[in-house]
Structures are given as structure tokens and as C-alpha cells.
Amino acid sequence: MKDLFAVIMLSGIYGLLSASFFVSMDAVDVAFTEASVGAGISTLLMLVAITMTGRTENPSRHKPLLALAVVIVTGSLLIYGTLDMPYFGSAQAPIHQHVAPRYINDSMQEVGVPNIVTSVLASYRAFDTFGEVVVIFTAGMGVLALLSAVRRPRDVAEIDSFNKSMYEEHLILRIVAKMLIPFILLFALYVQFHGDYGPGGGFQAGVIFAAAIILYAMLFGMNTARRVINQSFIQLFAAIGVLLYGSVGVISLLNGKNFLDYSILSADPIAGQHLGILLIELGVGFTVASVMVIIFFNFAGRRNNQQNKENNDSC
Amino acid sequence: MLMGLYNYWIVVVLMMVGFYIVIAHGNLIKKIVGLSIFQTSVFIFYISMAKVEGGTAPILAEGIRQYSNPLPHVLILTAIVVGIATTALGLALAVRIKEAYGSIEEEDIQKKDNLDC
């Protein structure tokens, strides 16, 4: 397949299919995330990227034989490794016997949150999640370091005229979007705060929140969106998310407990756990939403700059 | 035995498809697509092992005794985030490479580098 557009669309479909597979595997939280990331954000980013890099692949003159050999060796090793695996779905597998039973049986008493995934994610293994937030933050900073360009201030009048001319296009889309965006934002908030009880949480909420902003930016033009959302402001927001998460940990440190031990946050340990989870999920949501917006804005901004340059060159 | 492991075998095939795209193709964007397929297949591997026959999603509710294992779900949530972070950075690099070299084909870039030396 030489057309990258089709390749990316297919990979988006693959993401969506694996998300539905995850649902049938009982991993609803993961499915939610995979649907928003694998089928949503990453497809979108790839599409923006190919508008800048061109959408066809050159016919390959590579020697695929070596690659094929490597793949076959790795694949057969993996198949060999599967032979002694516990059977699929078997309740006797070691992973269901050790470590996990405590999460399933005791998390209600220890953390007090019905969604076990949330309690493991945000309390038992909260440090992994802190690492995850930092990974996203790192990606945001990395994309900034690579793509952020010094923007030339353009005439406001030019933007306005540009907007007016665009206003006639996509009229229906814009009206529908204007109606939808508040609901999307509302849904993001619901996902954010409902993560304790159902699937959802800071990460998914952040992605949805960012999706609303990105939708706005796509339909109303980057410049309008930029005027609504300030770039450096949103970077600070990303930092605040990480810091919020970290400071919850530091508070437990200052109170003589271990890092990220929430039970100190309130007189009642369970209430403390609740508060801790709420705060760190909020931190996750902040960082994820702002980093997604940063990444998208910088990709799209780069593209606008390129187009401007081309226009100037042709003049 | 065949029925007990077929799921893992499908995963292996998927993984290897992704892996092959990464190492055999010269187009930078396609490599990243391959990488994300490779990673997603690893996610499927983790999630499959968490499944328990007759279990349900790990959200505590009345009257349910068998839950699937929540731990791999948590790990994969983290891994998905890591995956998108890598994809974003890789794409950003590809965009910059296109600007600097005027191409995103491995061979062209290598040729231009050799000229530089």
C-alpha cells in the first residue's frame, strides 16, 4: 500500500477494532483509552503529519529478506514461548492467584473505590501513573522543542477577513460543532469525576477535553482558537498538572508518611484515599488535556507557517 | 492445546506484522504506523492474559464473584500513554526531517548524508 492516507486510516481502524476487542476482554477502561488514543488522537496526528510530509510512499528498493528473517526468528521464538503459557481464560493461571486477588478482594476496604482499575492505578501503583503523567509531559516538551516556531504577529484584520471568508464554508458543520462542544466538555467532566465508579478517569477525560478544543480549532481556524487559548498559558497548565500530582505526594512526605500515601490527607484513611485519587486524577486530566492541545497546536501551527512561507515564495 | 493458546498466536502474528513494517519499510511515517501496530499488539497480549473465563469487568458490584484481572489493565493504560507519546515525538521528528531534507524516505536521507561527509 503506497498511499499513506489509506495506511493511516487502516491503522485507525485497527485501533478501533482492538478497542472493541478490549471491551470483550472486560478491559473497559483500556478500551476507552485505546478508542480515544489509537483511533482518535494518534490518527489525527498522523493525518496532520502527512499533510506536511506528502502522502505517497516511494516504491521500496529495499531488501526485505533480512527483515523477513529477523521477523520470522522473533515470531517463532514468541510462538515457542507461548507453548507453556497458561491457557487463555483459565482462572488457574498464576496471575490470578498472586497479587491480583488482594486488589479484587480488599480494595473496597482499603481504598473504597468500586472501580478496581482506578484503585490500582491511582493508589496501589500510583507511582507508575505519576511516571505516565511525566511521560506525557515529556512528549509535550519534546514536541515543543522540535516544532514550536516563533510566530510572526499577523494583522488582526487579516485574520478577521480570513475568518469571514471561511465562515461561509462548513456552515452546517460549524453550527453542529458549536452545539456539540459544550456537551463534549460536559462529558469530559463527567468522565473525569466518575472514574471512581465506572470506566474513565483523568487520562480519558483529558483526551476528550482536548478533542473538544481541537475540534473547535479545526472548524474555526487555528488563529481564532489561539486567541481563545493562550499558548504559554497552556504550557503552564501542563506543568501544573504534574506539580499537582507531585505535591500530593510531597504532602504525604511532609506528614511523615511515604510518598503518595493518601491516608494522611484526611482524618479517615478512606476519605483520604478518595481525596488523593480525586486530586491526582485532576492532575492527570490537566496535563493530558494541555499536552494534547500543545501537540496538536504545534503540528498545525507548523503547517500554517509552511503554507505561509510557500505563499510568500510564490508571490 | 490448540484452543487454549490460539489467542496468543494471533497476537504474535499481529506483532510480527507491525515489527516487519518497522524494519522493512523506508518511509518514516510508515515506520511509525508499524511501531504503533507493534505496540498495540503487545497491549492485546497483556489484556488477553487478564481475561478469566466467565469473569466480568473489574468494577465491583453486587452479586458478581468472578472478575477479570485488573492489574494488566492498569499496566496497559500506562503503556498506551507511553505509546502515544512516542508516536507524537516520532511524527514531530518526521516533520522536521521533511523540512530539513525534503524527503521522508530513508534512502534519500542516507544519500544526502553521504554527500555531506
Next chain:
Amino acid sequence: MLAHLPILQVIVPLMAAPLCLFLTRSRLVWLFTLIASGLAFLISSLLLQQVMVSGTIIYELGGWDAPWGIEYRIDQLNAFLLLIISAVSTIVLLAAHTSIKQEIPADRHTLFYILYLLSLAGMLGIVATGDAFNVFVFLEISSLSAYALIALGKDRRALWASYQYLIMGTIGATFILIGIGMMYQMTGTLNMDDLSKRLPEVAHTRTVFTAFAFVIVGVCLKLALFPLHLWLPNAYAYAPSIVTAFFAATATKVAVYLLIRFTFSVFGLSFSFTALPLQMLFVVLGLLGIFAASIAAIYQKNVKHLFAYSSVAQIGYMIVGFSVSTTTGLMATLLHLFNHALMKSALFLALAAVVYRIGSVQLSQFHGLGRQMPFTMAAIVIGGLSLIGVPLTVGFVSKWYLALATLENGWWPVTALILLGSLLAIVYVWRIVEVAYFKPPIAGRESIKEAPLSFLIPIWTLVIANIYFGIDTRLSVQVAQAASQSLFGVSP
């Protein structure tokens, strides 16, 4: 607060990174970064002291006991590595402000420091943690920031090098993830200590064997073990000079640490060296790496490339020491970790100073630099001598123990080859000396002056350390010995 040192070690640089965004001036950010890194250095020295006195420290994150929560487990090995990483990072940072002013556009300075801190925190996190999955998360923090840092290099080839590193690094990390998944599947735990207790029961299964193979291959990709080293030379050569100095001294060391941790502590010695012909494989690959990379180094025209290939060769020495799999062999590897960090950070910092003054590290541009930048070039010469392994430098100490270890095992041909490899190092170091001291300065460049003090102070700190630890070996040898013995003690 003393009880919380293990976690502070990682979160001080980690939390400092986002705080940088709130500072405005480049100089301020630099000072702040320096303080954070210095604090990490202080913490790691305290930790090492504590560990040497009272043994392994365990710190349970979130107050959940392992294996349900994540724990930090600091023994002699971790503490030693933490000290190396944070010390090098701090010393290298001293020169950062001057160096990046010239190499990185002004609007990227804050981002540079943020990424630098994140990378530091990532590496410290990998080393400190006692949880297999947590390793993966922090591995990605350090690698993602590394890709971005390398791509900040001026040359467009930096972008391509960074992209290649990203692909190789991600494949490596994904392999490690597959390996961890299989280990988890067979044992039900992610905690390293718990794994080491539960793995022997299932050690005969094909799944565990595959898990082991995947982890080893993944780590070797990160380690740049010959022949998986192809990403390394370009990444080091085109990254900003400060980044090269930092990574050359730390990044591959962390991978070596992971190799040691997984083979010795997690899988256990008896499994690791019987499941695969690991010993044979690593001796051959290590020696091949030493020779292939040293010979490649001789033919390089770019001095950064030259030392990058020499790094691949030095990794070969570490791997040979590792494959001897005796206490002395492992001790030689650990000593070389420490010593090589000292040498390479000194050498690459000196190159950073050269870039600062003449804007290039092509060997042809080095004509007459011996007279124009006497202190910088003297540092390169001493670093080079150390690389060769001349007595009274640190390089001699590690080569000595390595030779001893191979002889103890009766591998005298290997000993001979190691010494032969050092001869190759003489050749490539001599090429620089020849050009710098015995060629007249290039016309029109008579005005080149010695590098500013902000370079000379960190460079000479490292050079003096190179000589000091070459003469007074008590500290490094004592710690390396203790670490190596404890690793063998855990898995008899």
C-alpha cells in the same frame, strides 16, 4: 527526612522540571537546574553512605507493601549507579550555560533544561526502582527526553540520528515490555525481589526462556552492544555537546545496570548463564565490539564520532567483564562503569569547549590547538591516556581488574585480546595528539584563545578525578567489590 531519601532522589529532579516553566530568564533556569542536580548528587552520596553502613534500603511507595505496591530498593549496586549519574550530571551542567548559548537557539533554552532534568530523573528512576514495570515507565521518560535533546543539535543529521534512535529505542523498550509481560504471566508479580523468588519454580518453562531472551535483546539494543550499536555514533556526534557529554557518561551505563539487574537479581545467576550460552555469546560479541569499534574509530574524521565509536568499544570491555561471571569480573565491569563515566564526560566536555571556540570537531580543524587551547587539549590527552589504560589513570585500574578476572578464569587468550584492544586505542588517541600538537595552526585562526573558565573548571574537575581515582582506588574498588559480592551473595 532521611528515611525518604530514596524517593527524593528521583522526585527532586522530576518536580524541578515542570517548575522550570515558571522561570523566565535562561540564566535563572540554569541555576535552578544546577541546584536540583546538585541536590540529587548530595542525596545519592548520603544514600551510598547509608547503604554501605546498614545494607539494603527498602522504600514502599504510597505506603503499600510490595508486591502490591511499587517499592524502591537501594542496595550497593543502585547506590553506586545513582552516584555516578547524579555526579556526572551536576559537573556537566556547570558548563551548560556557556555551551548551549552558542549551540541552541535562545527560545529553546528552558525546554533544554526541562528535558535534561527529565532525562536525569528518568535514569535515576530506572536505577532506584525495584519494580519491573516501573523500569519500563522510567525508561521511556529518559528515552523520550533523550530523543528530543539529541534532535536539538544544530546539524540536520541530528534529526535523522534522533529518529533512528527513537525507532531502535522503542523496539528495545517494546521487547522489554514483552519480556516483562511473560514473566508476569508465569509468576503473577512485577516486583523484582518477588520475581526472583518465584521464577525458579517455573524456570524450566519455555515461556520464561523466551521472556529472558526478549529482555536481554531489548536491553542490549539500549546498551548499544555490537552489532546493535548502529544508532549510537550518530546520536552522540550530532547532539548538542553538553548532551553528548551527559549521555556518553550515563545512558549506556543505565542499560548495563539493567542487564546486571535482570540477569543477576531477577532471573538469578544459575538460570541466566545456563538457559542461553550467554557467557560464550557475550565474550564473542564483547571482543568483536572492542575490535570493530576501535578500528572504526581510527578511521573517523569527526572527533565526536571517534570517541563515540570508542564508547562502543568500552561497552565491549564491560560486557567481557560481565560474561566472566565471577566476583572479580563483575567488579571489573562496575569499576569500568565508574571510570568510563569519568573519562568520557571529561573528553566530551573538552570537545564541547573546542566547539565553543572553533565551532567544529573535524579532526582537520584541530591543527595547532595544542598551543592555542593548552588546558583543553591537555585534558583530552589525559582522558585519552585513561582510555588506553595507562597506569596512574582510572583506565588502568579497570583494565587491571578485567585482566585479572579473565586470567583467574584461565581465559588467557581473552586477556591477550583485551590488551591488543588497548593498543588500538593508542592509535586513535595518537591521531588527535599528532594533529593538535605537531601541526601548525590553520592560517587566519591565530586569535583562538583558551576556553573560558566555565568550561575549564568542570573539565579539570573530571580530569583530576581521573587521576585521583587512578591512584587512590579505595573508594571505587571498595564499593564495586561490595556491590559485586552482594549480587553473588543473593544468588549463590
